[in-house]
Amino acid sequence: MLQALRDKSSGWVATVILGLLIVPFALFGVSDYMTGSSENFAARIQSPPSWWKSAPSFWPVSVFWDDEEISVQEYRQRVELVRQQQRAEQGDAFDNKAFESVDNKRKILESMIDERLMRLAAVDANIQVADASVRREIEKIPEFQVDGRFNQQKYVSVLSSLSPPRTPVQFEQDLRNDLQRNALVGRAALSAFTSKSEGDRMLALWFEQRDVSVVRIPMAPDSAPVSDADIAAWHKSHASEYLAPETVTLEYIDVEAAKLPPAPVNEADLRARYAAEQEKYGEAEQRKVAHILIPVDASADAASQKAAQDKAAALAQQANGGADFAALARTNSGDPGSKAQGGDLGWITRGSGMPKPFEDAVFALQANQVSAPVKTDFGWHVIKLGEVKAGTRKSFEEVRDQIEAEAIAGAGERAYNDMLSALVDDLMKNPSGFAEAAAKHGLTVQKVGPVPKGGGEGIAASPEVQREAFSEARIQDGTASDPIDVGTDHSVLLRVVAHTPERPIPLAEVRERVIADIRADRASKAASSAAKTMVAATGKGEDLAALAAARSLAVEPFKGVTRNVPAPTPEATKAIFAVPRPQQGKVSAGSVVLPDGSWMVFRIDAATPANPAEVPAAQLAGMRQQLSSAAAEQTAKSYIAELRKSRKIRVVETQL
Incomplete structure (x- = not known):
């Protein structure tokens, strides 16, 4: 048998087999065929070669397409950078769990893909950025300036303090890439324009003034009986409105530097500190x-x-x-x-x-x-x-009090950090020994709850504590958290000892609330019906004042309403400008619900388009700038969309 195989391996059979094997190797690559694919990138952009822009994407022509990858490292660095920016901007409101969502991370990656597409297009268009242009941009950055002038010393210092640190060469290359990719899209945006006639038409609409007559229809109190069947039906159909919030009961250890025993200091330590840090106590x-x-x-x-x-x-x-x-x-x-x-x-x-x-x-x-x-x-x-x-230097006696205060503060901070570190170590060794770890360090375990999600008081109201307390890890495992900062040198470690999921509230517990909601709904519907009836009658030519008087209501005039002035609410202004201008022999009227549940019926008495020549110069210039910016932004987005159409983009979801 083996000899027969050897004989055939050198004849026509071997040729056929080799031919059959070429197909999968060509389609998938020798490496993938033998070892499986290894997707060590977050996204890949494939573009037709510069020498054949219309090259089709099917195999075998696709082997000539160019590949551009966004590495996992690049992507993760960008995610961390965006996380730091948002945390700095939002403070306590920053929600790390929401930030970690796949949709949010995909959004970050898509923005990186757009940036890479712009740079590739700029390279294809042979757009170059001169060294002088890069330097001019660097010199404009306020963070690199002292007294309004670029300072090389501060430039190097700021770059070294970044996370991760950047060298001037790295930063200048990043800036060069930014300038290069934005140059092409900027040219496309500059090609956008708004014609004078279109601009004047938009200005006339934006600064149009409308005089309106308004009637407010309040919700009349509803005291009619509500049947048991209606109550049950309402509670069932509005079940999502009658839910008890998710709650947790917490045990926590509170560690605050200010409450720890003060660390002792002695004269010898103070003098040693002075000797080691003499340069601090004077001018270098x-x-x-x-x-x-x-x-x-x-x-x-x-x-x-x-x-x-x-x-x-x-x-x-x-x-x-x-x-x-x-x-x-x-x-x-x-x-x-x-x-x-x-x-x-x-x-x-x-x-x-x-x-x-x-x-x-x-x-x-x-x-x-x-x-x-x-x-x-x-x-x-x-x-x-x-x-x-x-340099100058103060004597020990002159700065003794300052040194002592610094020594006490430093010792307190070290004791605080040592305490937290020891607690974490003890809990890692014995995750169930929450009380034992606290007692070992002279601390007590405190308890709070049930704490509602999004509610609570004191420590429990802290956004950081809320996020940790309602995290899946704490709820499912019941293990202790890492230290959570709740103030300056103030942390808590917590664990969840009881958890109640969000649950429907039985009808018996919310019966009176359901009845009140039914009556409010009936009152709102009655006001809505009255508003629609009044609008219809006004549209047929009946006098609005007479219709209002029949209901013991008054007509209020609103003169010169514009789109950027709430009258009386932004929703009301939107409704007023949503109806057509009144035409000869026709009445233009409408209605809108107000925040308190009442309704507002309005009639357009006059509509005066703005004359651009009469609009204040500053307002006119601002509006024209907004129109130009909107047109440029739309053009840039359209250009990027076209760049995406001519490329094959692959995102590795498992890397998000």
């Missing part, structure tokens, strides 16, 4: 610095690095030979933030955010001395030290 030495930057990319080849170094060395030699340093900087420096000021960087201190090689060189110089070339990530620097301001 300051040095006035100027520099000339010969920029070169950190990844540049050796020849480029050497050329930059040689140029910096030649400039240093000229400066040491008596040449005007400021003039050399204005002519040769590649730092746009200081070039025009003759390289002046102002006063710096140690630890102020400058690159370490630069800072070390500055503090090794004597006043008015020029350094040899110094290498940093920005390139080669020639540094000149100007004035030196010696």
